[in-house]
Amino acid sequence: MTAVANVRILDQRTPEERDRPFLPGMGRTWLIPLYDIFTRVAGVRALHERAVELAGFEPGQTVVDVGCGTGNLSFAVLAAHPDARVTGLDPDITSLRRAARKARRRRVTLTLVQGYADRIPAEDASLDHVVSSLALHHVDDDGRVAFAHDTLRALRPGGKVTIADFGGPTPNAEDARHATHGHGSAHALRHLPRLARSPAAHNPAVARNLGDGIVALLAEAGFADTREVDHVDHRFGRITFVQATRP
Numbered sequence: 001m002t003a004v005a006n007v008r009i010l011d012q013r014t015p016e017e018r019d020r021p022f023l024p025g026m027g028r029t030w031l032i033p034l035y036d037i038f039t040r041v042a043g044v045r046a047l048h049e050r051a052v053e054l055a056g057f058e059p060g061q062t063v064v065d066v067g068c069g070t071g072n073l074s075f076a077v078l079a080a081h082p083d084a085r086v087t088g089l090d091p092d093i094t095s096l097r098r099a100a101r102k103a104r105r106r107r108v109t110l111t112l113v114q115g116y117a118d119r120i121p122a123e124d125a126s127l128d129h130v131v132s133s134l135a136l137h138h139v140d141d142d143g144r145v146a147f148a149h150d151t152l153r154a155l156r157p158g159g160k161v162t163i164a165d166f167g168g169p170t171p172n173a174e175d176a177r178h179a180t181h182g183h184g185s186a187h188a189l190r191h192l193p194r195l196a197r198s199p200a201a202h203n204p205a206v207a208r209n210l211g212d213g214i215v216a217l218l219a220e221a222g223f224a225d226t227r228e229v230d231h232v233d234h235r236f237g238r239i240t241f242v243q244a245t246r247p
């Protein structure tokens, strides 16, 4: 029997959020059509597959992919676990529409929500897992803290969060200084298209990922067993995989 795609896009933004700025996948919304080609060439698929391996999903789990963009991490989850119930969250409707088209082609079930990382689209204690790849460095400081707290709220006790993003231990402080100013290797994926220049592109959030930034963010929100579970030295910078559990 041929599977039937069940794909929908929901707008979860409040009226105030409709004008809220965000940094899209390649810095400019009109570059989104190139996003999948660029990330495929850059070998990002392997990062998604590693994140899924590390997440260790169990059958039928409920998963939210924060900053899902064009949906590639969500598709990696569904490829490995077709019975997972996956929701992708992103403020960028252009990326969400691409994700929806891809989901229909793949005949998978995927819910896409237009919204921000600080409001996870789920009831309290209802999710098994929150995943996110290459998105946290797009979120400003207040948004990151709110993301950590809201993820804790939405996960059930024992639920997990798995994050893959630029960051983790750096060889020296100079790297962190460069990242703060948007010119470090850890920033390169965002800055490869030099057109990707916007006020948001220069926020210091990526520097907050460096060292134990993501680990500390989650631990301070109240997560348990928060740690880097792997890292990859990607050509565009060090990718850290951080995992934590809701107590």
Ligand SMILES: C[S@@+](CC[C@H](N)C(=O)[O-])C[C@H]1O[C@@H](n2cnc3c(N)ncnc32)[C@H](O)[C@@H]1O
Pocket (backbone or CB within 6 Å): 022, 023, 024, 025, 026, 039, 044, 066, 067, 068, 069, 070, 071, 072, 073, 089, 090, 091, 092, 095, 115, 116, 117, 118, 132, 133, 134, 135, 138, 139, 140, 143
């Ligand atoms: C580099 S892309 C990563 C997309 C996808 N996760 C992947 O691995 O290919 C970063 C994504 O973060 C999204 N983003 C930016 N600000 C956000 C926010 N405040 N909350 C949630 N997502 C956000 C962007 O729209 C973009 O889709």
